[in-house]
Amino acid sequence: MSNKRRELKDFVFENTEPPSDSQQPTATVALSAITLPSQQPRRYFDPIKMEQLIQSVKQHGILENLLIRPIQNQPGQYELVAGERRYRAAQSVGLVEVPVTIRELTDSEAVAIALVENLQREDLNPVEETEGILQLVALRLECAQNEVISLFYRMQNDVQRLNDNVIIQPQAESIKAIFSELGLMGWESFVSNRLPLLKLPEDVLEVLRSGQIEYTKARAIARIKNDQTRKELLEDAIAYNLSLSEIKRKIKEIEQQSQPETSSLKDLADETFRRLKKSQVWDDPKKKTKVEKLLTQLKALIEDDNSN
Template sequence: MAGRRDLQAALTSDDQGLAFVFGNKKSSSEQIEAVVAQVPQQTVSITLIHTSFSFAPNRQPYRHFYDQAQITAWAKGEIAKNGIRSALWVRPMPSQPDEFELIAGLRRLKAAKILGLAEVPVRVFELDDAAAYQAMRAENRDREEPTPLEDLDGTLNLLAIRLDTSVPEVISLLYRMDNEARGKVANQIVLGSPKAVIVEEVFADSGISWQSFLSSRLRLLKLPAEILDAIRESKLQYTKALEVAKVKDPEARQQLLDDAILEDTSISDIKVRVKQENRSASEKTTLRSQFDEVYKRVKKSKALEDPKNIKTLQKIMAQLEQLAGQ
C-alpha cells in the first residue's frame, strides 16, 4: 500500500516514485490520499499563494475552464458553511521560499478569495518541476474526468517535461513513431530509442497506448486556432466551443465565438445559431454555383449575338454591376 512507503521517496522526481504516486492510473484515490496525508496540513495567508504555474510548460493550470458563476454559488453555499475541507497543494516558490506556488486547488483558492478568507489550509510539498506537474495532473484527474483537450494538453506537457523538450517536438516525435510503426519509412530510427522508451512508459502509466492517444486526441489540434485559444484561455467551455467549431464559414464562426463569449450563450442557443449559419452558407454556395453555371451557358449560347436580347442583357448587366458595387 502507498501509505507504507517512505513519503520523500514517493514524492521525489525519480521515475519509480512518480509513477507509483501520481503517474500510475492503477493507483487508487485512497492510495494517493494515504501518501498525501503524511504531509502535515497547515494554514497560511492567502496572499502568500501564487498561481504562476512555473512548473508547467504552458504556464497554465491543468483545467481550461472555471465557471465563475458556479464557483461563486459553491463558495457562498458549501464553502461558507463548511469551510475548505480539502487542503490546497503548494510548493515553496523557487525564487521566494517563504511564499508558495499553487500546485492543485485553484477552484478552492478562487472560492476563498470570493469569500474574502484571509487564510486557507495547505499541504506543502518539496517538489521539482517534473514532480509538481505530475502531482497537479494526478490531483485534477482524480477529482474530475478531464475534457479530451485537457487530457491532450496535459499529456503533451508531461511528455515535454519527461523528454526535456517542447510540445511541438513531442508531437513530431509521436508522428515519427507512428510512421515507423506503420512501415511508412524504410529505417526504424525512433522506435526503440531512449525517447520512445520514455513515451511508452508515460502511456503505460496512463492506461492507454500512444497509438490510441495519437488517433483519438491529437486530431483535436486540427480545430480552428481561435477555437483552441478560446478553450485554453478559459473564455469558453469545451462543449460550447466544439459546437461553435462546426460553423463552416470562418467569419461567421468568429462572430458566433465572440457572441458566445460575450453573452455567455447557452449550448442549445449555440446549436441553433450553428444550424442557421451553415444553412445560410449552404444557400450562398448554391446561389454562387447557379450563377456560375448560368454564366457559362450564356457564354456558350448564341443569346449574346441575338439583337432581341441586347436590351434585356443590358438591364441584367446593370443590375449585376449595382449589386457588385454594394
C-alpha cells in the first residue's frame, strides 16, 4: 500500500488505526455472495481498460483482494466496498470465488473508503472526481451536498474579502484538511475550476462522464445555448477528435451565422427612421397620430428593456 493511500485510510477513519494489509482478515468468498452497494460513487468504466483487466484476470486471476463487509442479518452475504472493476472482471471471466478482505464497517465508513479509492484512480474523469469530492466532504461534515456547495462559495467570498468568518471557520478548517489529505488540488482551485462543471448542460456532462471529451473542449462547447446546435458540435468533436482550437473556430462560425438576422433588423430600423424623417406623414394629421402612437409604444418598449 502506498504512503498516500495509507494516509487516506487513516484520514477516513479519523482516530481509529486501520490494520495493515498483512493484518487484515483474508478469505475466499463465492462471487455470488457479494452484491454491489445501492449507491456507487463511480458510474463509468473505460471499456478498453476494462477489457485489459478482464484479460489480466483470465491469465493471472484476481491479484488484489476485494474489500467487502458483512450484510447485517444476512449470514454469508456481503456488500462490496472497494474493487468494483475487479468484481466486474471476475463476473465476465466466470470466476466462482474471489479473494477478499472482510471488514466490519459502518455505512459512512464504507462510503468513505469507496470514495477515497475512486478519487485515487488516475482514469477518474473530472465530473466523477468533482462529484466524489463533494460526497466525501458532505459525509465528513454530515450535511447535504447543496449545503457543502454553498459553504465552498462562502469560503471563497471570505478569502476574496480578506474576512475570517468565525461562524463557518470550523467547517472551513475541516474542508482544508480534506483537500490536504487527498492531495489532488487545493480547495480554491476546486471552487473556481471544478464546481462550475456541475452547471454545464446535461448533454455535455454526459460525454464528460463517459470520458469521450476533455474538460476544456466540453466547457467551450457548453457556451452554445441552442440545444440542437450544441449536440451536433459535440458529436462532431467526438467523431473527428477536433482540437480545442478547431472547436473554438466552429463556435465562432456558429456565432457569426446568428448575427445576420440581428444585423438586418438593425438595418431595417435605421432605414425606416431615415425614410420617416424625410416623409410627408408629418403633414397628414391622421398619419401623424398613428406615428406618434407607434413611437410612444417603441419608447415604452425600449425603457422596459433598459429597466431589466
